[in-house]
Amino acid sequence: MRGDPDNGVPVAIARVRGAFCPQCPGSDTAGEMFERSERFMRRAAVLSETGLREVLARACQKTRLMAPVRRGKTSFDFEWIDDPDAVQMDYVRTVLPPKKAFLPVREMLLEFARGAQQAAAPLLDDAPFVLFGVHPCDLTAINQLDWAMGKRHGVADPHYVARRSAALIVGIDCMPDEYCFCTSVDSSDAREGADLFLTPIDAGYLVEVLTDRGEQPLAESGDGRDATPEEEAAPRAHGAEKKRRVTTRIESELEALPDLLERRYGAEVFEETAARCYSCGTCTNVCPTCFCFDVGDEVDLLLASGTRERRYDSCQFLDFAVVAGGHNFRGERVDRVRHRWFRKFVYLLREHGAPFCVGCGRCSKFCTAEIGLVDVLNSVLAEAKEEAVR
């Protein structure tokens, strides 16, 4: 089975991956890894809580497991874990999104030797792992990153693709808080990208098996049974209840956003936001769809060899847009502030056809200046509408 070309990553990445880097495994292997052409439920099973913990325990032993864990009184984060009991099934949002499974916050790209015979060996991590507990908004974001890192401009990032192809992704449904607005950006009931998707039910979890790869953990567990017709209806009911509970909304159709925003390029609210913004970069570093990075070299203690590291960067940082010669084309804070909204709802929306925002609410929740993404957006929209009336 091959990936569906309209389905984003699979075929494209597989092809480019082989071509991009001769040291990667061949494109055939990559293609097989991306067997997830069927977007809709293949079948539904039921796993008890114990059965699920067993599946996770096996994931820890056989491969590796990244899953949400509690980090503090109110915060959670995805971590590589050995202890399946540490997995937090029920959480609103993690500090960092699961993109760090594919795009680690700090990542070694290659090793090099200094001196006459410079040699560089790319470091590709394609060891299989299970990424557990991904909410629909974050699943949507993974699909967008697949496009950005794997397909955009016809180039694929081999480091991203290696990790991405190695992942078995288990999604899980959630309930929103006041920061979530997945219903405004069409991500509340996403399944694409997941191999398995869980919805909590009385008997434990209703498991939607979405891909071939998703069958394996269930087959090994032996705990699963087929779902009854009532149980099969659970995801739909859960999804509907979730939609009812979302309170934050973007006051516009998505398609209208680019033009409306562009009309209000000089909106007052960007100035007001800039007066309060630290340029600390938190809003983008915690964003599941942001993918800007910086690359730097570090040599070893003998000054003989070294490593090249990539780490998250942010368009909000003062130095982000400094180019050769020293010119900074977004040296003013207000320009950096505006850029965040324009990037998500104008430039990439036009290019990709969907906003580069999945409504997870992280940027607003974790901004210590309490700058709300939707509040600012709605203020700009209100200005635009007022102008239209005049």
Place this chain on the structure above:
Amino acid sequence: MSAKPRVAFFDFACCEGCQLTVLSIGEPLIEVLKHVDIVSWREAMSERSDEFDIAFVEGSINRESDVPRLKRIREKAKLVVALGSCAALGGPHVSANRFEPSDLLKLAYGEKAGNYEAGEVRPISAEIEVDLPIYGCPIDANEFVSVLKHLLLGRPYRVPNEAVCYECKLNGYECVFDKGMVCLGPVTRCGCNAICTSRGHRCFGCRGLVDDPNVNAARDVLEEHGYSLDEIIGMFQIYSQRAPRVQQLAEAAAEPQEKRSKGSEPWRFGSTT
């Protein structure tokens, strides 16, 4: 004469914590020091020489009598590195600048005050040109090693210019604001890997402010969290008393009202809200 770069360490007014950090690096330090000759280091060795290429200068200047010595170091060295926030920013004792030096001497030494000298506390950059600052109180050991490697390879070192929030978030730490505390991380220069917030403490701003810090935003946010303007200025003054935006804040605050009660009480380490 050896071809290795000659390195010397010097100290002025400080606690020597930054030199201690260097000494505590251990094995990695020994490895990288194989590429240099240490010719002068009062805290670590007895021999000394006046011939050196790279001078690491720790401590701030607060006595006029120290200035000629500092200037001699500058004349001899090809590169002067300010080692730690005392040398780079003035250090925690810049907060002394809010008082009359003679009053402080009296407070500290009583009748013997006349035997001592004190003046405005300032970073070494107030007197000489500095090639590279290493911020931190104390410095971060890894950053020191990295700086040394860059100098040895002749590559420019980029002083981190992101906020502490950057490293804090990359590590996935719980924000102390979520625990009802406040934090100077959003305007403080990173490079420490958010070591304080990793332990549940707030950032005290020991690495100084980022370039173009939004100090007014910090003032607004901290006021919303229940701090008075004087307390906020006190928080900033511990390390960034000399930063222009903090001075503007202090000047604006000093204008209208009579004597301010809390202004004399600096924001203390260890207070928990």
